[in-house]
Amino acid sequence: MSTAPQTQTAPALRFAASVLRPLLNVVVTMAAVIVLWIVFLQVYDLDPLVAKSPVDIFHYLFTGADAGAHRSLVSSGLGRTLLDAGFGFVAGLAAAVGVAVVFVLLRSVEQALLPMAVVVRSVPLVAMTPLITLVFGRGLMATTVISGLIVFFPALVTMTFGLRSASRQAADLCRAYGAGGWTIARKVMLPSAVPAFFASARVGVPGALIGAMLAEWLSTGQGLGYAMLKDSSTFDYDHLWASVAVLTAVSALAYNVIAAIETVALARFAPNIRPGA
Numbered sequence: 705m706s707t708a709p710q711t712q713t714a715p716a717l718r719f720a721a722s723v724l725r726p727l728l729n730v731v732v733t734m735a736a737v738i739v740l741w742i743v744f745l746q747v748y749d750l751d752p753l754v755a756k757s758p759v760d761i762f763h764y765l766f767t768g769a770d771a772g773a774h775r776s777l778v779s780s781g782l783g784r785t786l787l788d789a790g791f792g793f794v795a796g797l798a799a800a801v802g803v804a805v806v807f808v809l810l811r812s813v814e815q816a817l818l819p820m821a822v823v824v825r826s827v828p829l830v831a832m833t834p835l836i837t838l839v840f841g842r843g844l845m846a847t848t849v850i851s852g853l854i855v856f857f858p859a860l861v862t863m864t865f866g867l868r869s870a871s872r873q874a875a876d877l878c879r880a881y882g883a884g885g886w887t888i889a890r891k892v893m894l895p896s897a898v899p900a901f902f903a904s905a906r907v908g909v910p911g912a913l914i915g916a917m918l919a920e921w922l923s924t925g926q927g928l929g930y931a932m933l934k935d936s937s938t939f940d941y942d943h944l945w946a947s948v949a950v951l952t953a954v955s956a957l958a959y960n961v962i963a964a965i966e967t968v969a970l971a972r973f974a975p976n977i978r979p980g981a
Contacts, residue, residue, distance in 0.1 A: 726963035733956045756945040764942045777931075778946055782954070784927035785916050791844060792851020793912035797905060799852065800859035807860075808867045808893065809885045825857045829915070833922045846923050851915030858911070859904035866900020867893045902966035909958045913951060 738758050745755050756764075764774050807814035829850060840846040870893040878888045920929030928947045935944035 724964075726960040726967070729963070730953075730956050730960045733960075734953055737952060737956075754941055756941055758949075760942065761946050761949050764946050774943070774946065777943065778928075778950055781926075781928040781931045781947065782950060785913065785920065785929060785951070786954070788844065788847035788916035788919060788924075788927060789851055789912040791848040792915055793855055793905075793908055795848050796852035796855025796912065797859055797901075797908055800856050800863050800904060801901065803856075804860055804863035804867055805889050805893070807864055809889060821857065821860070824853075829853065829918060830922065833919065837923045842924050847916055847919035850919040850923070851912045854911040854915040855904075855908035858907050862900050862904045862907070863897060866897030866903075869900075870896035898969060899966075902962060902969065905962050906959050906966075909962065910955045913955055917951075 741758055745757055748755075752760075763771075765771055765778070766775075768774065803817075807818070832853075833850060836849050837846050840849055867889070874892045875888050878892060883891070916927065917929030917932070920927035921933050924930065928951065932944055932947050935941065935947070
């Protein structure tokens with residue numbers, strides 16, 4: 705009598721565990737970062753006035769006399785950086801998906817544009833930033849372009865491979881029923897590329913944050929990127945290390961949240977594919 709309920713609850717428990725596992729990874733990742741942080745400070749015997757320990761940062765953000773003001777200062781810069789990175793992440797990922805579909809369907813376009821993309825990617829963003837700033841200004845558009853470029857190129861390669869990995873038999877069946885290239889891309893290629901999409905998204909999260917901070921450092925003068933640049937010249941190393949720690953935690957959290965969403969999406973659209981495969 706108890707076999708049926710157990711049979712029904714077992715898949716639910718496995719699904720819950722697969723969703724919670726990426727979030728547990730955040731704790732493990734941050735614990736590993738803290739251990740490496742402490743080991744690094746001990747091995748190189750750095751000056752404590754410059755190199756701050758995890759205990760120093762915890763005191764700076766939570767237990768110190770001005771901890772509330774410090775948290776407010778870090779969170780205000782973080783909010784701007786997350787906004788910049790978010791727009792760049794979405795724009796870069798969306799552009800990569802669109803261009804990858806065009807490349808797969810139109811080989812002539814790929815042959816014409818891919819060399820240009822390689823040339824653009826080979827130019828350091830630090831060198832491109834003044835030109836991007838000149839064209840797009842010093843506001844949100846510039847940070848979106850700079851951050852989006854970092855996300856775009858790895859995502860383009862991954863998505864192109866994912867789209868081309870679609871089942872040829874399924875594509876041929878659609879053609880037999882008169883489907884065109886765009887219909888095949890929508891019905892066959894894009895569902896097959898769901899794992900590639902989430903792989904691109906996971907890789908793109910830290911890239912978007914790096915791009916946003918680079919844009920803030922060289923272009924906009926806002927956010928944690930610019931604040932960290934000022935910290936090095938004003939010797940505010942507590943804020944500098946606290947900003948690095950918070951950004952690391954946010955990056956790890958965002959990466960694993962996307963992994964959890966990937967688990968749900970694959971269970972819905974590609975149940976035979978393991979997350980992260």
